[in-house]
Amino acid sequence: MEKLLCPVCKKNMTLYGSCLRCENGHSFDLAKEGYVNLLTGSKSGAATGDNKDMARCRKSFLDKGWFEPLAKGLCEIINRENASRVLDICCGEGYYSEYISRNTRAAVYGFDLSKEMVRLAAKRKCGARFFVANMAAVPVADGFADCAIHLFAPFCDKEFARALCKGGVLVSVCPGKTHLWQMKQALYAVPYENEEENPTLEGFDLEETFNIKADITLTSPEDTDLLFRMTPYYYHTSQSDKQKLASLKELTTVTDFYIRIYRRK
Ligand SMILES: C[S@@+](CC[C@H](N)C(=O)[O-])C[C@H]1O[C@@H](n2cnc3c(N)ncnc32)[C@H](O)[C@@H]1O
Ligand SMILES: [Zn+2]
Numbered sequence: 001m002e003k004l005l006c007p008v009c010k011k012n013m014t015l016y017g018s019c020l021r022c023e024n025g026h027s028f029d030l031a032k033e034g035y036v037n038l039l040t041g042s043k044s045g046a047a048t049g050d051n052k053d054m055a056r057c058r059k060s061f062l063d064k065g066w067f068e069p070l071a072k073g074l075c076e077i078i079n080r081e082n083a084s085r086v087l088d089i090c091c092g093e094g095y096y097s098e099y100i101s102r103n104t105r106a107a108v109y110g111f112d113l114s115k116e117m118v119r120l121a122a123k124r125k126c127g128a129r130f131f132v133a134n135m136a137a138v139p140v141a142d143g144f145a146d147c148a149i150h151l152f153a154p155f156c157d158k159e160f161a162r163a164l165c166k167g168g169v170l171v172s173v174c175p176g177k178t179h180l181w182q183m184k185q186a187l188y189a190v191p192y193e194n195e196e197e198n199p200t201l202e203g204f205d206l207e208e209t210f211n212i213k214a215d216i217t218l219t220s221p222e223d224t225d226l227l228f229r230m231t232p233y234y235y236h237t238s239q240s241d242k243q244k245l246a247s248l249k250e251l252t253t254v255t256d257f258y259i260r261i262y263r264r265k
Helices: 053-062 069-080 095-103 115-122 157-163 180-188 221-230 234-235 239-246
Strands: 015-017 019-022 027-029 085-089 106-111 127-132 145-151 164-175 204-218 249-264
Touching: 015 239, 027 095, 053 085, 053 095, 053 115, 069 095, 069 145, 069 164, 069 204, 069 249, 085 164, 095 106, 095 145, 106 115, 115 127, 145 157, 157 204, 180 221, 180 234, 180 239, 180 249, 204 221, 221 239
Parallel strands: 085 106, 085 145, 106 127, 145 164
Antiparallel strands: 015 019, 019 027, 164 249, 204 249
């Protein structure tokens, strides 16, 4: 657990038995699943990350391998970079952390604001380490990682730059223009393409952008429902439109991931 910082006083923490403790005596217990909750202070309702149902859907869907082309693409970048420490920022339930742990030589450190997400991630027992933490206060020393992955999650560029070493890479992924296009066609009369934006990030140069695309065919309404529940559309769609998707026996749709590779200056 080298170079982990205490979230209270920012001193180094050391593992004593099943407890991480800093030199000022702040301590954080390892949960039975093996993760550490590094959140401090009272949690307001908005600051708890994704809930149990979202975590369960994400895990059930991703574990079936539907987004594996993206996971493979991430490993290719990590191997090409010869990265030794990868931060999985907003790691969710740990599908990508596990994939990278098993298919690269890098040590993986995943963290997320949602305790339920991190609990599921730690249960994978894949060699990656998991923390409940806010991306605005990543609990690692300056320049700790040589790679960070950031998938479908909010930004905090200053903090990402601090946690990465000079020359390290931030691989940021968001939905590409045509992501889940046929699912959107089934739901809406007039579907819209996603925008592929390239935000300027403080402390980084944008080095490369590309798409990873693959068609998937979901042959059970349960899988289609899991996919739908993972998207923001689920929360902004009328009951009658939801019904259109639920009535499909099978759905073939494109998955389209937009990858941006930023280099730490
Ligand atoms: C759409 S999910 C993506 C999860 C994972 N990267 C994946 O692709 O499967 C977004 C995740 O960001 C987490 N999150 C939201 N705000 C956060 C914050 N401030 N700090 C850390 N995690 C956060 C949520 O709890 C949720 O797990
Ligand atoms: Zn401390």
